[in-house]
């Protein structure tokens with residue numbers, strides 16, 4: 001039974017909204033989103049009711065991985081704005097009760113980062129050991145069989161002609177891996193964290209944090225992992241020690257600053273250890289739901305697995321359906337608006353901190369990107385399409401946005417949907433308000449209910465406060481013996497009325513007693 005008197009840290013009860021700055025809002029009309037664009041839409045986010053925003057990288061970068069290749073961790077790329085502009089966002093978000101989380105990319109830098117430029121300049125450079133350099137068997141034989149991401153089965157090592165060694169990169173060759181075994185690197189990265197904490201950020205979403213430690217004997221990957229990107233399975237115990245150091249550092253700050261790890265690992269079982277004994281990550285992304293199809297058995301299984309793995313640790317779950325790396329969930333579930341709506345009810349009534357990806361509140365699908373407009377080496381352009389703000393042809397963007405708009409952009413634009421109380425946008429707003437108003441939804445226990453096939457149902461409880469969610473992922477209307485008042489319905493039907501005991505296909509309802 002949760003302690004009702006204990007105030008929970010903000011990040012347990014928050015709904016976090018991810019902004020991919022390139023795709024969010026374009027204030028200067030160059031077709032690429034920017035920080036002023038973010039600032040200009042803070043009112044939209046306050047109206048929607050989110051508690052925090054997480055900004056994907058806006059740091060100086062040659063953009064080989066669209067900002068996840070950072071050339072300076074402590075500045076803003078001119079494409080996106082200025083540090084002063086960032087400070088204004090923090091201040092103006094704060095006025096609206098919204099916290100700002102930034103992305104920390106500790107595993108690698110850009111190959112243009114001055115640290116790497118120095119490191120590759122000579123074997124004797126003081127920064128040589130800040131990255132991972134190995135001899136291998138000479139220019140034709142890399143040190144081991146590790147494979148890097150986004151390079152089509154290609155190796156995670158690049159030969160450097162000038163100094164005659166290989167350097168490690170678990171992602172693109174333009175993203176050399178830092179050597180966290182070197183204490184100077186850890187200290188430098190803590191300095192980066194302090195830089196942003198001192199500017200008032202509420203915490204960090206930490207890119208592939210499970211990757212930062214690695215076996216110093218650099219063994220070959222074994223079957224069945226040979227040939228898949230090493231970052232997908234790399235989880236050396238030393239990462240945990242480095243995370244504990246970060247945790248101790250942020251705990252020196254007031255205000256419950258949060259560490260959220262992008263633990264992109266094969267399952268919940270792999271993710272759980274990153275909470276440590278309450279001394280590592282506060283929150284770890286559990287991406288299992290982004291891989292689960294629209295199927296009641298699989299969703300039920302996801303909820304059970306979270307309970308089995310996290311509850312014994314006292315670890316607080318996270319829920320996420322979409323982000324800048326995977327096709328949007330509406331697209332994955334086949335494109336129907338009904339499913340996107342039902343998924344919203346399911347996501348926002350789970351136990352754990354939900355993460356929304358900008359545009360899901362508009363029910364967006366991925367853009368169809370013709371081959372000549374493909375820009376991402378990882379095939380992720382579709383989910384990064386610009387957010388349509390207005391129903392006008394330009395949708396509030398400069399004349400040539402960096403990617404095409406998603407389907408039905410005019411009808412799904414924020415402005416069009418704000419004027420329509422039956423829209424997906426209003427559904428998200430009602431769900432966020434319902435969550436905010438209910439201790440059960442924010443902090444309560446979760447009990448799975450016994451319901452007919454095709455349905456998943458769960459009851460949340462905190463003291464006297466109770467809420468029940470019923471999700472129908474089948475193609476038929478299903479009767480269910482549950483009573484209550486419909487607080488939110490994914491199709492908007494019957495809200496405020498007694499529940500009639502039937503749930504339509506691809507529909508979800510939130511009930512209160």
Ligand code: NOJ
Nearest residue numbers: 065068171207208324325
């Ligand atoms: C995970 C990020 O989410 C992804 O966008 C990026 O490409 C890789 N990490 C490398 O930084």
